[in-house]
Amino acid sequence: MSKTRAGLLRHIRGHANSGNYNCCGKAFQDAYNLRKFQRTKDPNVTCVYSAAGALRTNENGTFRLTRKLQFAMPALGLNPQIDFDGSINELPGNVFIKIRELLDRNPADKDWRALIRCVESNPKYKISNVSVEQWSPAISHESPGGKLLTELGSRGMRVGELRENLEKINIDTFQLGLSPYEAIRLITSPSTSKDLYDGDTLELVIEATGRPHPRYQWFFCENGKNDFKKLQGYNQAILRIQHITQQNAGGYSCQIHNCGDPNKTVLTKLTVVSVSPNPRVANGLHPPDSGDFIYMFSQLSAVDPDHVAALVNGLQDRSADYGSALESITQIQYKLITGHPQDITVTLGQSFKLSVKTSGDPPIHYQWYRNGVKLEDGQGPTYNVICADKEDMGSYYCIVNNGVKKEQCRTAQVKETIKTLEADITIISHPQSVDLSFGGSALFSVEAQCHLPLSYQWFKDGAPITGETGSDLKIVNIQEQVKQGLYQCEVSLATPVAGIERKRKLSKSAFLRLKIPAVTDNIMYNPSDKVALLIGNSDYKSEIKLAAPKSDVHDLAEQLASMDFRVVTLLNLTKPEIENAVMEFSRLIGPNVYVLFYFCGHGFEENGISFLVPTDAPSMYSAEECVNAFSVLDNFQRKQPALICMIIDICRRAGKVKSNAHPSLFDQKVSKGNTIYCYATSPGLAAFEDKNHGLLLYHLKPLICKPVGIEKLFSEIKEEFFKVPKHSTRQLPELRSNLSEPNRSLTDRIAKKGNTQSYDLQTQIWNSYHVKPPKASGQLP
CATH class of the missing domain: 2.60.40.10 (Immunoglobulins)
Known part of the structure; x- marks a missing residue:
């Protein structure tokens, strides 16, 4: 020592x-x-x-x-505006932009490609690098990182999941407001x-x-x-x-x-x-010989001048034999750029790329310039242009920086190939991105000029849309998330012309974003419970048998159960059985409860009153032998529920035998402002079934789980009905409502807080319906 x-x-x-x-x-x-x-x-x-x-x-x-x-450090704590259970598409704009820029500009071990590798273990989020590479050049005002975030959001990724994956690739989520201070x-x-x-x-x-x-x-x-x-x-x-x-x-x-x-x-x-x-x-x-020292010196970073000086002094102290090595050391220069871009000539409409090669300690940052103006999408070792335009011509150079040294490559000239005959296509206006709500419509337009006739072809996410060959693309009544994506139009010469190259030009991409409101959006209403009684009569003694009731009741029950309804389904009931079922079902009803009643079978109407035909009705049945729909409603109203939805899927023609039925008391019976009626057809008309489904449920089934107000829901069902001529010419649904709160929705979430006692009581009653009767023994005579 x-x-x-x-x-x-x-x-x-x-x-x-x-x-x-x-x-x-x-x-x-x-x-x-x-x-x-x-x-x-x-x-x-x-x-x-x-x-x-x-x-x-x-x-x-x-x-x-x-x-x-x-210190220039961020404030401590989480961003209170961020919902970690929400979609990443609902992130605050400034946070979304920060994440996008980090994914675009970070080194390869924590950029957008690293995020793809991180999430690919989940099949739901698996995205190929090739797909994102195809997105990037086609998006004029977006980035690969931004497109990836949007795509993951559309596939259901929550903010909490995104935070976990960002941490896995060593991105500091605290700086983004996604993590608390530790x-x-x-x-x-x-x-x-x-x-x-x-x-x-x-x-x-x-x-x-x-x-x-x-x-x-x-x-x-x-x-x-x-x-x-x-x-x-x-x-x-x-x-x-x-x-x-x-x-x-x-x-x-x-x-x-x-x-x-x-x-x-x-x-x-x-x-x-x-x-x-x-x-x-x-x-x-x-x-070590002098060559070893020269190599050793070349490996030292320029950030260590004190160590370089110490090495030189040490060599001088040890031996004069290293004099030639020291002389060589002084001539070594640290070079960051090892390969420069070359001049190229390109034809308009074709692709080209410029590249720079580097060596040195990572991370290395790149910034490309055209005619002295910084290119926002040029932050890599290669700058790509998919479809060259006149504005892409000019002088290009790249500035490279690794935090230790900064160098500029040689300037490369990109020139247009000169042709004797050309047909320039100029796009005057490009399609614009739109944000739509569920059921909205979008119109994308492109306007181009050329001295020759033009043709158009629209693309969605890089794939051509069959039949969309006009300058406008209209998408109406959007109901599905698959409509969300990137839309772009290719403009080209309509017919080939001798001596002129057939040119093509792509418009800028427009993004269609579809916002489907979540169930939690309707925070104004939270019922204490939701119950439904579904009755389907098909096997009649004296009437034509029906095919639809059994399957319609089954399908509707599944959808209501998915919205947390307690569902009672009954088939082929007599009049006493229907009345007893309504009385027993009413025990589940209370204040702030949603009630849905559905009857599918034969029926008729007299004096504005609808009658439900039981399976045991005689051939010439009268009103007294059937069930009055208003009596069903009256049983429900006695329990003062928050919402009553009556769906009556029957014919509304006159009965076979004249009865003494009183005029409709609808206004008096539903004066509490809590009732909505949906009739399968209008007064005087029949209701039909198609194969195994009634026409009403055919249009009701795709929309009933939609999280919108119930009046708006049934209005949309009517609109869908009228879009099918073969249905609307035979059957006209009718909607009657006196709701004082029309924004209540069947998808509203149940809130037990403050209603625990009543909810537990209703649960006991519900469970009692599922208890099997005790075994009994007897002797046959």
Whole structure:
């Protein structure tokens, strides 16, 4: 061990018993315990909080920081505007843009391609790189990262899932407002001492966690001095110095921080490094030749000038034989760009690319320029143009920067191929992106000019749309998310012309975004329960048998159950059975309960009153032998529910026998403003079935789960009905409502809070319906 090394250790350990470790000034431990960096009351001592100031000891043994450097760190805490259970398409605009820019500009291990690799384990989110590469050049005002985020959002990815995947590729989610602050936790620290020889590599490794991600700054105190200096450029978790010399001997420590509060900064324990003469050189055992030193020098980063000087001094001290090596070292220049773009000539409408090759420490950042103007989509080693236009012609160059060095490549000229005969196509107006609600319509238009006739072909997500060959593309009554995507139009010459190349030109892309409101959007209404009674009569004694009721009741029951309805389904009931079913079902009804009644079978109407025909009705049945629909409603109204929906799928022609039925009392019966009727047909008309479904349910089934107000829901069902001529010419649905709250929806979520007692009672009644009767035994005569 060298004398300097031994002396330093004795000096440091001199106060071990008192717990105060010294290095050339008896307060070394204070320098490496930031909790002791407090403002001193001694007027002769200055103490400034700093992230990277030079450390010096005062006469009284305390430490002072001689240079002030303010932290520029984000505010702590989560963004309160972010719903982590919501779709990533609902992120605040500024957060979405930050994530998109990070994915576009980050190095390859944490860019948008890395995110694709991270999520591909889930088949729901698996996206090929080729698909995204095809998206990128076609989007004039978007980016691959932005397109990827939009695509993942359309596939149902939640913000919480996105945060987890961003953390997996080492993107700091705290900076995005997606994660709370986490204090620094030191997992691995360097050893307190390290013995090396001249020419060895010094490597000190730290592992720490925290949010935002920890920042590092290494400090060094040279042997025999009382001055801690910041090591410029050494701000990573690993400190690596190659080919060390005696000048690298001393104390090393790292300052770790992730916020502007100095009390949250962590300082690692002192690592004392001793450097002894290399025994191989002293014993004449094959010392390195001059070529080895030239190679060694070329591997040093330009950020280490002190180490370069130390190496040169060390070579001069060791032997004059390295004089030629030193002369060669001074002539070596660090080059970042190793390959430059070349001049090219391109035909309009064709593609071209410019490339620059680099070498050096990553991450390497690229920025392309055309005619001196920065290209927003040119941040890679290659700049691609899919369809060259006149505006793409000009002078191109790229500026490359790796944080250590910045270089500009040679300027490459891109020129247009000159042709004698041309037919220029100029697109005057491009399609515009639109945001639509469920059921909305979109119109995309493109306007182009040329002295020859033009043809058009529209594309969605890169695939041609069959039959869409006009300058306008109209999409009406959008009901499906598959309509969402990128729309673009290709304009070309309608017919080939001799001597003129058939030109094509693509418009800018327009994005159609479809917002389907979630069930939670209707936060005004939360029923305490939702119940439904579905009756289907098909096997009649004296009437034609029906095919639709059984399947219609089954399909409707499944959809209502998916919306948390308690559903009772009954088939082929007599009049007493229908009346008893209504009475028993009414026990499930209470205030703030949603009720849905559906009857499918034979029926008729007299004096504005609808009658439901039971299966045991005689051939010439009268009103007295059937069930009055208003009597069903009256049973429900007695329980004062929040909403009653009556869906009557019967014929409304006059009965076979004149009855004494009284005129409709609808206005009096439903005066509470809580009832809506949906009739399968209008008065005087029949209701029909098609194969195994009634025409009403054929149009009701696709829309009943839509999260909209119930009046709007049945109005849309009527609109869909009239779009099918063969249905609307035979059957005309009718909607009657006196709702005072028409925005109540069948999809409203049940709220048990404040209704626990009534909900539990209804649950007991519901469960009692499912209890089998006890076994009984008897003897047959």
